[in-house]
Amino acid sequence: MRLSRYFLPLLKETPASAEIASHRFMLRAGMVKQHSAGIYSWLPLGHKVLTKIADIVREEQNRAGAIEMLMPTIQPAELWKESGRYDDYGKEMLRITDRSGRELLYGPTNEEVLTDVFRSFVRSYKDLPQLLYHIQWKFRDEVRPRFGVMRGREFLMKDTYSFDIDMEAAVRSYNKMFVAYLNTFARMGLQAVPMRADTGPIGGDLSHEFIILAETGESEVFCHADLLGMDVPGPDVNFDGDLQPLVDARTALYAATEEMHDADAFAQVPEDKRVSARGIEIGHIFCFGDKYSKPMGAKVMGPDGREHVVQMGSYGIGVSRLVGGIIEASHDENGIIWPLAVTPFGAGILNLRAGDEDTDKVCEDLYARLGAAGIDPLYDDKADRGGVKFSRMDLIGLPFQIVVGPRGLKEGIVEVKTRKTGERQNLSPDEAVNFIIAQYKGILT
Numbered sequence: 001m002r003l004s005r006y007f008l009p010l011l012k013e014t015p016a017s018a019e020i021a022s023h024r025f026m027l028r029a030g031m032v033k034q035h036s037a038g039i040y041s042w043l044p045l046g047h048k049v050l051t052k053i054a055d056i057v058r059e060e061q062n063r064a065g066a067i068e069m070l071m072p073t074i075q076p077a078e079l080w081k082e083s084g085r086y087d088d089y090g091k092e093m094l095r096i097t098d099r100s101g102r103e104l105l106y107g108p109t110n111e112e113v114l115t116d117v118f119r120s121f122v123r124s125y126k127d128l129p130q131l132l133y134h135i136q137w138k139f140r141d142e143v144r145p146r147f148g149v150m151r152g153r154e155f156l157m158k159d160t161y162s163f164d165i166d167m168e169a170a171v172r173s174y175n176k177m178f179v180a181y182l183n184t185f186a187r188m189g190l191q192a193v194p195m196r197a198d199t200g201p202i203g204g205d206l207s208h209e210f211i212i213l214a215e216t217g218e219s220e221v222f223c224h225a226d227l228l229g230m231d232v233p234g235p236d237v238n239f240d241g242d243l244q245p246l247v248d249a250r251t252a253l254y255a256a257t258e259e260m261h262d263a264d265a266f267a268q269v270p271e272d273k274r275v276s277a278r279g280i281e282i283g284h285i286f287c288f289g290d291k292y293s294k295p296m297g298a299k300v301m302g303p304d305g306r307e308h309v310v311q312m313g314s315y316g317i318g319v320s321r322l323v324g325g326i327i328e329a330s331h332d333e334n335g336i337i338w339p340l341a342v343t344p345f346g347a348g349i350l351n352l353r354a355g356d357e358d359t360d361k362v363c364e365d366l367y368a369r370l371g372a373a374g375i376d377p378l379y380d381d382k383a384d385r386g387g388v389k390f391s392r393m394d395l396i397g398l399p400f401q402i403v404v405g406p407r408g409l410k411e412g413i414v415e416v417k418t419r420k421t422g423e424r425q426n427l428s429p430d431e432a433v434n435f436i437i438a439q440y441k442g443i444l445t
Ligand code: P5A
Pocket: 108, 109, 110, 111, 140, 142, 149, 150, 151, 152, 153, 155, 156, 157, 158, 159, 160, 202, 281, 282, 283, 284, 285, 286, 314, 315, 316, 317, 318, 319, 320, 321
């Protein structure tokens, strides 16, 4: 993409409403535009990152055996009356009436809708287990939408639902998602710690929140230090094998959110290993058995010839929240530092003298070659001063910058800056292309 043709409305001033770094940088870098409390447009740069995050989530769900579908945002109130949640959900639910007086709602989550799908089609234990998911917008009329996309009212969630013949099998599905989540977040460069969590309006008593530590996090959390920086199972894990040992290895050490915190148990953790910190909840998984399937009549015929109410779980990832979460985990005073896997563009090319025959030629060549290699470069071909270009590129946080100026070109060199470390290397244009391609080995698919 050529910057001169892109839609990148950067802000010079930091909006006063933005309290945390990710919100400030997302506004300044032209990633989102707020229309109303907690309701945003995703501008091209923000949309690119959102899509990349959703793609990683999707790949890891598919790898774990979950199957993608799409459910509506608008749901009939009757389904929620059947499950018994219509009144319980309270003011957080946006209730809508259509022209014929039918009660509808903008879905805050989809347990009821998918249970309705399931009961309409599945009759036999032979069709179990089922793991189905979608990536869809949700609406929750939060009391306090804040921190930009971190606590929005309209937000993008990946939600998976599992259906099993009994509780033992339901825990196997739960474990699949547990392991898939470890891999998903690690691919985004995040250290997510699963913590025992409260289940709130979703229900059940087996539940973990996936938390990344950040000073600006909304939850207070407590965990054993050894859980930080643990290796993840990785893409070779066999999702049809026994995942319990992998889950046990992660749950043996103390980790709990504020609601589930047990001060006595935490006191057993050696003092130098006790971490009490703030965290951002980027995912939440639940096993709630028959909470929805029983009142809604989701049953299958079992191998014993009798009807069994299916045992369910649901598994959420805050896809739009992750955009903010990743920035909280990876930025400096100058701007965002994108992890390679989710960066909106693979590298920036800065032409320090746009219009000059030599710099133009080298930049065009770099642009074509990086593009052909799948790096998706952003070429700053604008006529601005160098200082403007440098700070703009630092703000939007692309992992690598190739700076092309007339002085360097006289010696046949360009400067490659690595955003994260600030390291600068003088390389020939050829070497610069090869260096950047090498950095993306194993990340570009
Ligand atoms: C699990 C999937 C559920 O809704 N039902 C379907 C279950 N869980 S949850 O914990 O309530 O939400 C799942 C994840 O969604 C993100 N999230 C939000 N993101 C942005 N703004 C919000 N207001 C918001 N609320 C929830 C979180 O990442 C949460 O873990």
